Amino acid sequence: MWQELLRAFAIVLVLEGILPFMSPMSWKRFVQQMLSVPNHALRVAGLGMMLAGVALLYLLS
Numbered sequence: 001m002w003q004e005l006l007r008a009f010a011i012v013l014v015l016e017g018i019l020p021f022m023s024p025m026s027w028k029r030f031v032q033q034m035l036s037v038p039n040h041a042l043r044v045a046g047l048g049m050m051l052a053g054v055a056l057l058y059l060l061s
Contacts, residue, residue, distance in 0.1 A: 020027040034042075 019030070
């Protein structure tokens with residue numbers, strides 16, 4: 001179980017690193033734009049992502 005969790009975390013790190021590696025200027029612009037997004041909107045987006053992840057895990061198991 002722990003090995004699968006670490007593999008999943010490793011995949012997340014790879015995916016998260018693609019944009020800064022491929023286009024660092026676009027990534028910087030994206031981060032600057034995120035600073036202007038209200039906290040509530042970020043929380044809702046984060047919740048949506050977590051729920052989508054849980055739903056995907058449920059469908060895969």
